[in-house]
C-alpha cells in the first residue's frame with residue numbers, strides 16, 4: 001500500500017514545472033492489461049493517452065485478442081506465462097515505476113501475478129497502485145467472467161491505493177444491489193462498501209444523480225471525505241470510456257495533479273470525446289474517437305497543472 005504521507009492524493013505532489021510542454025516529466029507508469037488489436041480499449045487507449053499526458057508508459061500485455069470481447073469470434077492468446085519473466089528482467093535492470101495501473105485482467109492467476117509485481121517494485125520506489133476492476137457494465141459481467149472471479153477481484157482491490165469501478169462492478173465487488181435509478185445515499189453506501197475493501201480512495205464512475213448529468217464520485221477511506229465531479233450527460237453507451245477515464249486519472253495523478261483535478265480532467269475529456277464521436281456518427285460498440293480530442297486533453301492538463309492548488313476547480 002502506498003504510504004499516505006508520501007503522496008497526498010487530495011493535495012497532490014508539488015508539480016515543480018516538470019510537466020511543462022517540452023520538458024520531460026521524468027515519471028514512469030506501468031500499465032498491465034490486454035491488447036485488443038481492433039476495437040479501441042485497454043492498452044490501445046492507455047498507451048497513447050498516458051503518453052500524451054507526458055508520462056513514460058511501460059506496458060505489460062496480459063493477452064492478445066483480435067478484437068475486444070464484444071465482437072463475435074475474437075481470438076485470444078493468453079500471455080500469463082510472460083508476466084513474471086518480463087517483470088523479473090526489468091527488476092534485474094533496475095527499472096522502477098511511479099505508478100502501477102492495472103486494467104482488464106483475464107483470470108484470478110493474473111491478479112495474483114499483479115500482486116507479486118506490485119511487491120517486486122515496492123522496494124526501491126513506492127509506486128502509486130491504481131486498480132480498475134474491469135469486469136462488467138450495464139448490470140452484466142463481460143464474457144468469460146463469473147461471480148467467483150468478481151469475489152477475487154474484491155480481495156485484489158485491497159492492495160490498491162485507488163480503485164475505479166463503474167456501478168455494475170461496484171455491485172459485483174460489494175454485493176450491494178445494482179440499481180438503475182437511485183439517490184445519493186445509494187452511491188455513498190456503495191462508496192463506503194468499496195472503501196471497506198481496503199483502498200485509500202474508491203472512485204465510482206458513471207454516477208448520475210440528476211437527469212442529463214453524469215460523472216464520478218470518490219471517497220477517502222481514512223477521512224470519509226467525498227469528492228464529486230459532474231458534467232452534462234450525452235445519451236448512448238460508448239465502449240472503452242471506462243478505460244479512457246482510468247487512463248486519464250492514472251496519467252494525471254502520476255503527473256502530480258490532486259485527485260479532484262484528475263477527476264475533472266477525466267470527466268471533461270470523456271464527455272468531450274463522446275460528443276465528438278457522436279458528431280462523427282460512429283457505431284457505439286466500436287470505440288470512441290479519442291484521437292481527435294488528445295490535443296484538448298494535453299491543453300487542459302497543462303492549464304490544471306499551472307493553476308494553484310487552492311483555486312476552486314469548476
Ligand code: PXL
Nearest residue numbers: 036041042068069070104240
Ligand atoms: O474496455 C474494457 C475491456 C478491455 N479489454 C477487453 C474487453 C473489454 C470490454 O469488453 O473485452 C478484452
